[in-house]
Amino acid sequence: MQFRMIARRAPSGSVTVLGDLAQATGPWTYVDWGEVRDLLPAAAPSEHDELTQGYRAPGRVLDYASRLLGVAAPGVNPTSSIRLGRSDPAVVAVDEDQLVPLALAEARALAAEHALVALIAPPELVPALAKAAKGEATIGVLERDAMSKPVTIVPAIASKGLEFDAVVVLEPALIAGDDRRGLRLLYVALTRPMAHLSILHARPLPEPLRL
Numbered sequence: 001m002q003f004r005m006i007a008r009r010a011p012s013g014s015v016t017v018l019g020d021l022a023q024a025t026g027p028w029t030y031v032d033w034g035e036v037r038d039l040l041p042a043a044a045p046s047e048h049d050e051l052t053q054g055y056r057a058p059g060r061v062l063d064y065a066s067r068l069l070g071v072a073a074p075g076v077n078p079t080s081s082i083r084l085g086r087s088d089p090a091v092v093a094v095d096e097d098q099l100v101p102l103a104l105a106e107a108r109a110l111a112a113e114h115a116l117v118a119l120i121a122p123p124e125l126v127p128a129l130a131k132a133a134k135g136e137a138t139i140g141v142l143e144r145d146a147m148s149k150p151v152t153i154v155p156a157i158a159s160k161g162l163e164f165d166a167v168v169v170l171e172p173a174l175i176a177g178d179d180r181r182g183l184r185l186l187y188v189a190l191t192r193p194m195a196h197l198s199i200l201h202a203r204p205l206p207e208p209l210r211l
Contacts, residue, residue, distance in 0.1 A: 003039035013044030021073050023160060025185045032075040052077050056163065058085025061197045065190035067208040072183035089197040091209075096202035100128050103170045103200050104139070110196065111138060111150040114165035120189045122174035123155045129170075156189050167193040173203040 006015060017040070021030060030036055037046050054062065059081035066078035094102050107119045121129055126141070130153055133139040140149030142158055154162065156175045169175070169189050176182040183206065190197060204210070 003036065007039065007041045010041055011043060013041035015040055021076050023184060023188050024073075025157075025160070025181050025188065029181065029184075050077060052079055053082060054079045055082050056194055057081060057191050058083055058193075058195065060085040060088050061191065061193055064089045064197070064209070065187055068183050068187045068190075068206070071208060072180055072187055085195065087196050089199060091199045091205070092201075094200055094202055099171065099200060099202050100125065100132050103168055104129065104133055106198050106200060107139070107151045107168050110166040110168065110198065114195060115150070116147065116165045117151045118154050118159070118162065118164040118167045118192060119151060119170065120154045120156050120159050120167055120175075120192065121170040123157065124174065125170060126153060126155050129153045156185055159192055160188050162192055163194055164192055165194055166196040166198070168198045168200065170200050171203060172199060172201055172205055172209060176206045 017036060021032070024030065033048055037048075040046070057065075062079055062081050069076050069078055092102075092106075103119055103121070107117050110117045119129060130141050133151075133153065138149055139151040139153065140146075142152050142154045145152065147162070152164075167189070169186075172186050172189075175189055176186045186206065190199075199205075199209075
């Protein structure tokens with residue numbers, strides 16, 4: 001309906017539409033841009049250009065996150081970065097009862113080197129993280145503190161569009177769930193850092209991310 005609304009207001013067909021299908025996590029998503037073009041005015045010829053180079057996330061992070069694309073967004077080409085980055089993603093398997101304390105410890109350690117750190121977690125783990133960090137002046141929760149603290153606890157669904165120097169992604173399997181939208185949400189979470197990515201998990205990682 002949104003595309004049809006745009007089409008009615010642009011009868012000449014002069015429309016520019018930008019987006020990343022790999023980050024489409026809403027209830028209605030598209031497999032390729034042909035589906036989108038079919039909903040837009042046909043009065044003018046269409047052109048499709050794909051941006052495949054980025055500069056925000058380092059190449060080592062993008063290479064790792066792009067493993068998800070074959071399943072999450074098979075019609076999307078992986079993005080490369082103009083910079084490699086200084087560190088490979090750190091993937092650490094932990095015991096389930098240590099997931100919360102070790103995630104907070106990793107975020108604190110990263111905050112000693114980076115100005116802004118995110119701890120991105122599935123929503124069901126956010127309350128436990130917030131409770132364990134209660135009273136710590138350097139750790140905030142996105143809904144309460146925005147991004148005013150050195151470390152911010154972020155529900156995965158709220159991470160789209162945000163940028164941090166370093167990111168800890170907690171329990172990818174819970175973020176991904178069992179459908180393509182969940183894998184796209186995980187792709188969003190993994191691509192939020194501008195410098196370093198750490199991953200902590202107790203459950204097995206989604207198949208494309210297993211080293």
